[in-house]
Amino acid sequence: MSLSEAEWLAILTSLQVALRALLFTLPPALFFGWLLARRRFPGRALLDALVHSPLVLPPVVVGYLLLLTLGVQGPIGRWLDNAFGLRLVFSTNGAAIAAGLVALPIMVRTIRLSLEAIDPRLELAARSLGAGALDRFLSVTLPLALPGVLAAAVLGFAMCLGEFGAVITFAANVPGETQTLALAIYGALQAPDGEAMAMRLALISLTIALLALLGAEWLGRRAGRWNARP
C-alpha cells in the first residue's frame, strides 16, 4: 500500500497535533487531577464541573468558545496577537489546543482516580522522612500514580488523534497545518473518488490507535511492576 503525499501529510499532522495536545494538556491535567483528588477548597464543585464540561458539550461548541476567546477577535487571542504576533487559529498549535481541551476531562478523571487510590499516609510518611512538597510529589506520589498517568496520556493521545469538531471549528481544515487524519478522511469522503483514500486513512488511524494502546499497556505494566504479585 503506497501512500500519496497528501496522506503522509495528514498522518504527520495528526501525530503533530496529538503530541502537542498532550504536551499542552498533561501538565494542567496533572494539576487539576491532584487538586481535585487531594485538596478541599471553596469552589471545588464548580471547578470540577468546569473541567468536565468539554465532556458534555458538543465539540463544535468547544471549538466555537475557543474561537470567541482565543480567536483573532477574542480578548485573549487579540492580546496574544498584539503582544507576540501569535495567532492560534488555522495553526497546528490551535488544533492541538482544541483537541487537548476535548480530551482534558478524561485525562483529569483518569489521573484523579489513580491519585485517589494512593494512601495519603504514604505522603505523610515521606514528609516524616524529610521530603518537602515537590520532592514528595516526584518521589512518591507521581511514581505511584504513573500507571494511571500513562493511561491518561494514551487515552488523551488517542482522543486527540481522532478529534474532529473542535479542531475544524477553531483551527479549520488546512492541509499540513490542521488537517488531521479525521479531517482528511472527511475531506476524502466529500470528494467524488476519495473512497479508497478514506479507507487507507481509516486503516492507518486504526493501526496508530492500536499501537498506542499496546504501548500504553506495556508501559503501564513496567511502571506498576512493583505491584505484581510474587
Place this chain on the structure above:
Amino acid sequence: MTRALTIDIRHQRGDFRLETRFEAPATGVTVVFGASGAGKSTLLDLICGNLQPDHGAIRIGEQVFVDTSRGIHLSTEQRAIGWVPQDGLLFPHLDVAANLDFGARRSRRHQSAVNTQQVIDTLGLGALLQRWPRTLSGGERQRVALGRALLSNPSLLLLDEPLAALDAPRKAEILALLELIKREFAISAIYVTHSLAEVLRLADHLVLLDAGKVVASDRIDALMGRAHTPLLSMRADTGSLLTLQVAGRDPAGDGWLTTLEGQTVLIPRLPLAAGIPVRAYVPANEVIIATQAPQGLSVRNALQAKILCLRDRGDGSVLVELAVGAQRLLAAVTPAAVSALALAPEQPVYALVKSVSLDAPAGGRLLEMG
C-alpha cells in the same frame, strides 16, 4: 534532666477536646497508654505535625516543634520524626534498600547517630534488601519500617502501635528487636499502645491518657504496683514490676534463685548470669496475703511485706499495696478477706507470689521469650 520532651497542648476537634500536658526524659522510651478514643492518634498527629494545636507547645530538648505563643510551627518534614505506624507504610514502588535509603538521604541532621550497617545487622535486613515491600511478611515489613525510621536519623522515634497488626509470634519477635534497638541506639521514642504487655516490656516513662487528658505521667516503676494509679489500677490484669537480681540455680529444682530486696524469689526459668537484674511482672491477682508465716503450701515464694494502703475497687475486689523493701507489690483480695484478716495500713504481712512472669530484663542481654 538536661534534655526533656515537653508536651503542653490544647486542641479541639469537633466534640473531642485534647488537653495534654506532660514532661518526659528525652532519652528512652515514653509510652503513651490509653484506650481507643483516649486521644492517642490526635496526640500523634500533633507531634508529627499533621495537625496544628490550637494552643501550646511541643519541645524536645532545645528543638521546638511547635509553640503557638511564639508563632513557631515546624512542618512535618523539618521535625525529623521517625514515624512507624502499625502497617509500616513502606513505599510500595521502592525496594527495601531504596526504602531504607529514602530517609537517610534526606536527613537534615548531619552528625548521624546511627550506622547503616549496624541497623541492617541489628534488624536482620541484609537478606531483604532487594525485595519489594509487597513480597514481605508483616513482621519483615515492620522491621524494614523500623530500619527506615532509624536511618533517617530522627530526633524522635514515633512508634504508633507498631505491633497491632502482627500475630503473636511476630509481636514477640518485633518486641525483642525494639528492646535491642533501645539498648543499641540511644534513642528518644514515643510509643503509643493500648497493650499492657508492650508497656511492661518497653516503657521507661509512662503517660496515661484518658478522654483527652493525661491522668498520670511518671517513671514506669513509680506507676506500676500502686493502688491509686488511674486507669492501670482498675484493670483486671493490673500488677507490679519487680526488679530481681539473679543469684543462681536452685539447688533443689530446675528453677533459678533471685533476690528481691534481700529476700529470695524462685523463678522457673531464665538463664542469665548471676548479678544481672531482671524485670518481672507480677499480676495482682497472682498474689496472696497471709498474716502469719505460711506452712505446708505449694507456693514457695513468701515475701515479708508491709501494707501501705488499701483501695476498694468497687467490683468485689480490694487492691492492697505492699512495700517489699523499697519496691511495691500489689495484691488483689476480696473485701471479705480484708475484714477477716483485719488488714490495715502499716501491718506486716506475708505476700505469697503464685507466679512471676519475666517480661523483660532491666539491663544486660536480651532474653529469648516464647
